[in-house]
Amino acid sequence: MPRRVLTGYLAVQAVLGAAVFGAPAAAAVWWGAIGVVSVAAVGWGIHRHRPPRRLPWLLLAGGAGALAVGDVHYELSRRTAGAAGDVLSLIADVAYLATFGLLAAGVLGLTRTTVALRDRSALLDTLVLVVVTGLVTWTLVVGPAVTDVDLPAVEKALLAVHGLGGVLVVVVMLRLAAAAWRDPTVIGLAVGAAGMLAADIWYAAAELNAGWQPGHPAELGWYVFYVSWGVAALHPNMARLATPSAPGPDDIAAMRVGLLTITCLTVPFLLVIQAFAGEPAELPDGLVTAAAAGLTTLLAVTRVVDSVTGHRAAVHRERSLRRAGMRLLSATTTAQVAETVRRSVGELLPAGTGHQILFAVRRPVAGADGEPPDPDSVADWQPQVVVDDPLPVDAARRRTRIMPTRLLHPDLADRLAPAPAALVAALAGPDGHQGGRAAPAPSAGTGTALLVGAADGALAASRDAIEVVVAQSALALHRIAATEDAARRDRDRYLNLVAGTAGDAVVIVGADDRIRYASPPCSRLFGVEPAVLADWRDLVHPADQAQVSRTLGAAGDRDDGSAVGDQWVLRRPDGSHVLLEVRCRDLRRVPGVRGLVLTFSDLADQRRRDSELALRRIDRSAPGQNRRSLRRRFR
Structure with a gap:
């Protein structure tokens, strides 16, 4: 259907165009028919393709119709003398003035809604270009032409309007065509606007010299305008051109x-x-x-x-912070937080800035019990440098500070070279947590710090944004720590319920050799209540620690997490011994466990239960068997 309509439209316009140049005496009829057919094509395109915003296309159809009205009355005024001719000429002039206003409003309406020009900035750029082009055209072409001839002021003004109005429409159309130069609808509109501008300029030049005569070759430009704008409206892309679109970046x-x-x-x-x-x-x-x-x-x-x-x-920076916040919100491990910090710092620094990123970790010191804390508590922060001195972080004033690289610890300064300055930021949660593990407060000069080496100006420009990332990282670390604590409590509660009704005892030992969990039967087996976060060596006699270390080391050497079986003979605080069957599995990589899981069974109790079962079977045996001899064997 659309192809047949387009073919019929072009055929009708071809016949009318031939009539304009073949029979100029009836030009008023032919131009009126051409205008009516063009307006009908625009109306049919609006009805057929249903653009979301019809007003721009209605204005374009009104402009084409006003131009046709002006052409008809202009041709009639040339053949009518007296007052009637003056009235027809006045109607033609008014119609021509309305033509440029309607066409400009319609094209600007397309630039405000089209997918090609999405924001007001592009529209303002177009208007600036229109004003400047009109000024140049007036100063260099139109102004000198209309001032050098002896014509009434009204006719000079009309000639100027023809030239400037055509320039206005063409410039806006060229701006639209530059944004969507492959769109058939835009190409048709641009070709029609160019044809109208050429015809207007030629008409003005003819009026200033020998005068205008019907059938002039310049009329081909107006004919191209009518035909091209009708074709543009018949194309299906006319609906897309008027589709409202959200503003771009x-x-x-x-x-x-x-x-x-x-x-x-x-x-x-x-x-x-x-x-x-x-x-x-x-x-x-x-x-x-x-x-x-x-x-x-x-x-x-x-x-x-x-x-x-x-x-x-x-x-x-705002977009980088938004991406960093989304990544930190979805982070579930300390390693993910460290990766987000590294990536975000690189994005926040000015483009092309050479920089170095480093995580400084103060070497763990002995705790209140004289034992060093977990050395792997900050293993996820890479690249990493471990130092013995307090970190240069003062959280009392700001979360970050910028200082010359030469004033840092020598190990840190060497890794950040050749950066002249370094930004130091404390990486710790509000309560001192760091990745689910306890870490000192940043103001104490301990824990972990982020160091960014770069030029002073780049660090100063990105300091506030990096502080935001560091603060969000602290919140993420606190959330991860709280999540792990909650999971650990749920796990302990579950293990207590399961192990509390069983004869076996369960102990979870962390990577720092500290007890993370001990089930209730442990106090009966070991003769002492295991304290959480106590070293496992506190439960084992020094003479028995070698066999425990051997079993833990064998389980840690297995990458598949399979169990290692062994038997221990442990000395209790009261001097008695207990024979235990031990199964150990390395589950330090499992988020909900993060330790070595040891399951203990008292072999003496097991053998006692086996003997009782054997004696009960003997009692139930046949009367002919020697029950007394069998009972003595299993006692």
Whole structure:
């Protein structure tokens, strides 16, 4: 159906176009018919394709109809003398003026809603280009032409409107075509606007010289306008062109800044031309005015470019912080938090800034019990340097501080070289937690710190954003620690329920050789209540620790997490011994366990139960068997 309609439309317009140039005496009829057919094509396209916003296309149809009304009345006014001819001429002039207003409003309506030009900034750029192009056209072409001929003021104004109106429509269409130059609808509109501009300029030149005659070759431009805009409306893409779209990213490309600079320098350039074209006495003043205007424009554009650059950097930081927040929100391990910190710091620093990222960890010191804490509690922070001195973090004023690299610990300064400055940030949660494990408060100069080595200016520009990432990382670490604590409590509660009703005892030993969990039967087996976070050596006599270390080492050497079986003879605090069957599994990589799981069975109790079962079977045996001998054997 659409193809047949398009073919019929082109056939009708071809016949009417041939009639315009073959029978110019009836030009009013032919131009009226061409305009009606073109408006009908736009109306059919609106009805068929149903664009989301019909107003721009209705305005374009109204512009084409107004142009047809003007053409008909213009042709009739040339053949009508007296007052009637003046009235027809006045109607034609009004129709022509309405044509440019309707066409400009329709095209600007497309630029406000189309997928090609999505934001108001593009519309403002288009308007600036229109104003500057109109100024150049008036100064260099239209103005000198209408002032050099002896015509009434009204006719001069109408000639100027023809030229400037065509320029307005063409410039807006070219801006639209540059944004979507492959769209058939945009191409049709641009070709029609160019044809109308060429016809208007040719018409103005003919009126200023020998006069306009019907059948002039310039009428081909108006004919192209009618046909092309009808074809554009018949194409299915006309609905997409009027589809409202969300504004795109608020960014300004270098090409747009350069175009705005050129348009702003157009006025000083025109002042220079007018200064050379005017009286010689006015030449110095004109040049000084043009130079001052050009310099002021360049300074203003430079200031705008600086503001745009700063705004672009701020938008980039905001997007980087948003991505970092989303990654930290979904992080479930300390390693993921460390990776997010590394990536976010690289994104927040200015583009092209050379930098080094390092995690400084103070070497763990002995606790209250004289034993060192877990050495692997910060193993996820890589690249890492372990130092003995307190870290240069002062959280009392700000979460970060910038200092010369040479003032850092030698091991840190060597890793950050050749960066002249370093930003130091404390990586610890509000309560001192770090990845689910206890860590000292940052103000104490202990724990873990993030160090970023780069130029002073780059660090100062990104300091606030990095502080935000560090604070969000602290919250993520606190959340991970709370989640692990809750999971550990749930696990302990479950193990207590299961192990409390069983004869076996369960002990979980962490990577730091400290007891993370001990089931209730442990106190009966070991003769002492195991304390959580106590070293397993506190439960085992020094003479028996070798066999325990051997079993734990064998389980740790198995990568598949399979169990290691063994038998221990342990000495209790009261001097008695207990024979235990031990099964040990390495589950340090399991998030809910993170330790070596040892299951103990008292072999003496097991053998006692086996003997009781054997005696009961003997008692139930047949009367002919020697029960007394069998009972003595199993006692």
